[in-house]
Amino acid sequence: MVVTDEAAALDYLQRVGYYRLSAYWYPFRTFEVVQDSETGKLSTKAKDEFHPDTQFVDAVHLYLFDKQLRLYLTDALERIEISLRVDLSHLLGERSPFAHIENTKAHFHPGFANRPFRKGMVQTCFDAWADKYRGLVKRSKEDFVRHYHANHGDELPIWVAVEVLDFGAISQLFSMLNVKDQATIANRYGVSNWKVFKSWLFSLSYLRNLVAHHSRLWNRNITSKPMLPKQGEIAWCDAFISDEDSHFKPFLLFAITRMLVKSICPNTEWHNRLAEHLEQFPEQHSSKKLNLSGMGVTDDWKEWW
Template sequence: MEYTKEFKERDELLGQLADRGLAVPDPTVALNFLTRVGYFRSGAYRYVFRQLLPPEKIDARLHQYRSDDYIAGASIEHVLKLEAFDFKLARVCQEGLLDFEVRLRAAMAHTLAAKNVAAHADKKFLDAHSCDQLSGDQTLGKHTKFDAWTTTWRDAVRSGAEDEDFIKHHLLKYPHQDVPIWAVTEVLSFGNLPYLFELMQTPDAREVARMFGFAHPSRFGAMLRMMVDFRNACAHGSRLFNRAFKRSVALGQHDTDGDLLAHLVGADFTNTPKPRQRLYIYAAVLAFMLRSHSSGSNWHLTFKTQIKKLDIKLQAPNGSELLSPNVSMGFPAGWLDLDLWKSAS
């Protein structure tokens, strides 16, 4: 199929939206919006205001479920309000994720340093079975996970030496000794921390997991990868509203301490499609881990406050609520009454 869409200036695009039924009360404000976020990105927020196609016209293969025309009452002002809400929501989530990242670095560094200051560099302080497994990185050939990890942390140290004085100091003063773990964890990217965690010996990994309320290292390791995806979405300006993350989160009855996440066990905690890939379950796990840490956290209250600001009063053609946390982001009915989102006693 040949791509036939042609370039249009912003005022032409705005006129096209108006022709399709999207009210534009103030063209100047609307043009400023399209200039700031771009027409294509604005489409992610306009999408929910478009009419659903009748069943016989839906093309699931091409993911075509909505008409180009907008529902009655839809306005560009609704789109602006939704984008502003989502932008602030990403900043709130990023704040919580940064807090978690700092705590995770400290927990892993402390646990490994108690065994050896360079435990990351010696297989005898890590899990031998995990270290000897073949790496999934095809560019390394038949290298082990420990080989891949060694390349990763050495690259991080080499890069860190260009910007960080504490790395330069060590390399100059102790040229024949590996950089200690507490320095390595500071220059590793957040995305590389799960690789180190998965190479830790089970007792050490369990110790870190329990700092964040998880009973089993394997389940906590899965949560780390989920948090990396979550952080990347926030940091790169991706949409959180109505988003389905690529990783599906599953929690068992005995995976965590206490019952703050008990409502997520099972598949019926929300009516939103793909419930285990939506914002709610990601944010709930983050809130739980921060609250479980010995330092405590009030991030869950900040998150709750932001979610309550989603207040766009517009009905779908069938009379149902068009936009709400329950409909679009996997929130359970009555989530505000759950202990997870209340002030710690």
């Protein structure tokens, strides 16, 4: 790998770290096919060399592109998270100030809330969520939490409680609601299938964790694959439905984020800013040329984005 400016390279290594940057120069390495001597299975192995003309700055530019990508997603996911807090507080708060800790049929579907949190566990999904919620309240340093406890009691009403929930806790709470309530909220965002919307929230929670921990986005494989609606239900989804590989790439999550943000803020320019950023994918000196396909971008994305 060519280092054209040694001082700048050392500066990046000291500030960003070798291991983090190595994820961005890894795709420029050459690979070979190897066969296991015992099983005979074939696999690919990275060699200790790079494609010709690969420069250190190629990795740096990819890193900076990915960093800006995370900043755009942070903005959008914050809007979605806050909007969902409002949805949940209004829907549950109309029935009971403490609906979120009342495991009754009026608020939660017994089959969702009372199923084992994990296979083989006695603890239910509701109890696991309640433990997480109380942990979030206990760890909170917010003035409004201390004020409420000091003036009104230990238990926070739903319209206060939602303000301590993270995206994961919101997703889990939504997944336990009655089907009618899940459908009501999903329809607000233009999704007619509540199961699809529940899956989307789970996947966006995963995306939020990646962003919060500054993890690489642009060419990673997604472990939380979102469910898609039937062909024709949501027009932009059709291209993904017919492309199985795109289900495991981050661009599908970006597209979901786009739809939800536009439903919250109809006049938003967020999706246009993100599109402009994607179109500025950095050029590389390396003979190995990378592009947006590593993110799962569909061929027709500019037509509907």
